[in-house]
Amino acid sequence: MSTPHAAPSAAESLLEVEGLAARYPVRRGLTQVLARQTRRWVHAVDGVSLSLARGEMVALVGESGCGKTTTVQTISGMVTPSSGSIQLDGAEIVGLSERRLRPLRRRMQMIYQDPYESLDPRFRVSQTLVEPMLIHGIGGSRSDRARLAAEALERAGLAPAGAFLDRYPHELSGGQRQRVAIAAALVLGPDLLLADEPVSMLDVSVRAGVLALLDALRRDPGMGILMITHDLSTAAHFADRIAVMYLGRIVEQGPAQTVVRAPRHPYTRALLSVVPDRDPRKAGTPQILTGEAPDPANVPSGCRFRTRCPVAEAQCTTADPHLRFPSDATDPAHEVACHLA
């Protein structure tokens, strides 16, 4: 990883996403259809490139509606990309048939935000863990599957497994439920975990435990984790790299500590400035951007951040900046999409 292009080369990277785009049609009314008004599109993800190595945790941060979740759903195959490439261990997965995608899906598992919603309330923990194995044909016999389920549960920090297997979700705390959801992903032996805000619904006192679990999992068998979070402090603490998204694009990415301590994109700077510090005496000067991100069906010309940018110049209205390594960057892995950075 000492090359100037710090992104791991395709050979060693687990996930390689290049120029990914996903769009949704905007609903037209009958009159608009009859008037032959052209179909408009929401470009939820508009040219995202990122890579993830085994054993690495990358945090995808940004405001709601910036395309974080669509990016992850596209990678997991739930949303079909309109263009771009997604490679898992060097094998292209965009355009594969459902039949050929299924074994790959086993290797990429999602962890959702709300463990109160993601677990079936009528399933005992054991059923929740066995069901994915049945779907993917894992474990030769009932007893094999029971053993795998117990192992996954203990790896997820619920030990002894026997004390949890027969319980229903309502008998578990929020942190325990999220651990069950993680165990249900682990039973399939995934290479890549896609975690969408995995701790934001949990109480502060148990968040650290679930995050420490994810941290341990990625180190142990060399699993890669792509974590969506809106909490920059969590990203700074647990991720190796941070990618900041704005309106369907990654506008800045690099090693977590570099992005947090030496941000170069004005959007990242503003985001970091408004994160409240837990120390009341350390009051920064929040740089509050007015309004909210523009409608992704109506992306501004040139730089998409310019409408809210405090330092935008004339060139920003015409030229669309692309992610690049600034020539004067002190960290060679730090990429920014800004004309002025």
Add this chain to the structure above:
Amino acid sequence: MSLLECRDLHVWFDQTHGGQVHAVNGASFGLDAGQRFGLVGESGCGKTTTILALMGLLPPTASVAGEVRINGTDILCGGEESVRPFRWRDIAMVFQGAMNAFNPMKTVAWQIAEPMVYHGVADRAEARSRASELLELVGIPAAAGKRYPHEFSGGMRQRAAIAMALACEPKILLADEPTTALDVMVQAQVLELLTRLSDELGLALILVTHDLPVVAQTCERAAVMYGGEIVEDGPVADLYHAASHPYTRLLFAATPDLYGEERITTIPGGPPRLDSVIAGCPFRPRCDVPMERCDGEHPTLSITGPDHRAACHRNELQGAK
């Protein structure tokens, strides 16, 4: 005499299968005009129940004891009759998820004007012009009031919900997790708004949240609740720099910090059950520095510094030294 005085507040809920849950256990605090006070703790600790009690809005399954005084008048003693004249006019609340509770069929301005007409503080025309003023006050162009809630973004709906609570010009505003569902940038906008309202209008603000950094940066004082009790209160700087209760210290240690180097930690175990009397300290099973005393003796709030109290036996130990 404080603007708001809450003394020894208790709330019990009847359970369907018999028995009672002691949801708030002897909470006391006071608040003056222009002050911002944080009520923090994890889910189920009694924060929301406390402020619903201040509004007299608890369900019929709840029984309440204690005193809540506004400018010296006890508003709880006479039940609904004694609260009603104060509710919304003196003490108002922005409910958790209020931004998602607008009537989708009515314009935003109509919904802000309605309580004024209902409470008889203004006639239709006055209420309409006042609704426009309120929208401008919270940073929404008055013309946008003609729009429907679905045309507003989350941040704008939260501002509109705050405007609605301010309709009858209350002196005290209770905000329950006002920024929890919002992005950091919108959160910053809403917190700036609440701070400005308390500074400019002299509004007394109670901010209920599980988010310690939000309270640390917005409020002057805060109370930490655990198992239905206030276990520590004081100036926010003292809570962070000189916590007198292990729970406060551990909560801060579990909160990640943007530039922090130290590992963030978990507090093992879970909150206590509140359906039976807890003999010792309610935090005893999760405490990292328990003593023998903590098993049998329930600690009470005692002074640990200027304007700073905590309910932990360790403080008495230090005091004796």
